[in-house]
Amino acid sequence: MNLLRSILSLLALAASVATVRADANITVLATAGTAPAGPAAAPVAAPFTREQFIAALTRDLAAHFNLEGELQLDLVRAWSAPARAATTWEVSVLEYPSAPSSSMLVRVRVSADGKPVASSVDAGVILRASLWRDVWAARQPITAGSAFDPSVLEPRRVDLFRDRDALPAAAGDRTFIFARAVSAGRMLTWRDIARRPLVKKGDVVEVSATSGLLLVTMKALAMENGAQGDTVTVRNPESQKNFAAIVVDENRVQVRF
Numbered sequence: 001m002n003l004l005r006s007i008l009s010l011l012a013l014a015a016s017v018a019t020v021r022a023d024a025n026i027t028v029l030a031t032a033g034t035a036p037a038g039p040a041a042a043p044v045a046a047p048f049t050r051e052q053f054i055a056a057l058t059r060d061l062a063a064h065f066n067l068e069g070e071l072q073l074d075l076v077r078a079w080s081a082p083a084r085a086a087t088t089w090e091v092s093v094l095e096y097p098s099a100p101s102s103s104m105l106v107r108v109r110v111s112a113d114g115k116p117v118a119s120s121v122d123a124g125v126i127l128r129a130s131l132w133r134d135v136w137a138a139r140q141p142i143t144a145g146s147a148f149d150p151s152v153l154e155p156r157r158v159d160l161f162r163d164r165d166a167l168p169a170a171a172g173d174r175t176f177i178f179a180r181a182v183s184a185g186r187m188l189t190w191r192d193i194a195r196r197p198l199v200k201k202g203d204v205v206e207v208s209a210t211s212g213l214l215l216v217t218m219k220a221l222a223m224e225n226g227a228q229g230d231t232v233t234v235r236n237p238e239s240q241k242n243f244a245a246i247v248v249d250e251n252r253v254q255v256r257f
Helices: 002-030 050-064
Strands: 070-075 089-095 103-112 123-138 153-159 176-178 193-195 204-211 214-222 231-235 242-249 252-256
Touching: 050 070, 050 089, 050 103, 050 123
Parallel strands: 204 252
Antiparallel strands: 070 123, 089 103, 103 123, 123 153, 176 193, 204 214, 214 231, 231 242, 242 252
């Protein structure tokens, strides 16, 4: 019986070793073609494609102009890839347009392994561009003066180079109101919203004036509407003199010395 148990144990151990070796072979096959562990393999020279050229320009222009959204570029004219291979390719924009738009001319230089490619030195490239981003559209009719409410809106993806005044879906909060009526289905623009006035013309507001540790408060008459942070004109009801104050809250303004 002991002999039988010993034999069974040896068979189980052999099966275990076979399984580990099989797994090891699978791992090696799965990683076939990758660089082995140890010193890094030498980089391989490769050609520079049109897609890589456009991708490099897209990253550069998006970062330069700090664009929000998905920038897409296309070449208006045919582009000839460099007739060589290199381990490192670099695209340098030498001259940018004054502002991003649907059509842009940039001067670029393509370098292969640190050396400029003769055919691309200071080359002018004409680009067709689009900047895709979600903007707000009215889900239902909106009345002028109502509070900004995202629940009555829906996102719509547009090219901001074509619809430059469109209101991005990231914009708008409770500090805004709808400045004018908007019909259902229409895309919103920046002209459709305005900061909600915390001070309204004709209202009595509280004025606080500070100078160091000294704080003085009084009542005044607002001569114009103002949102938070706006500078408005208010009138001292006793002296009838006007002065400027900054809107800080609902019916509250502040004068700083």
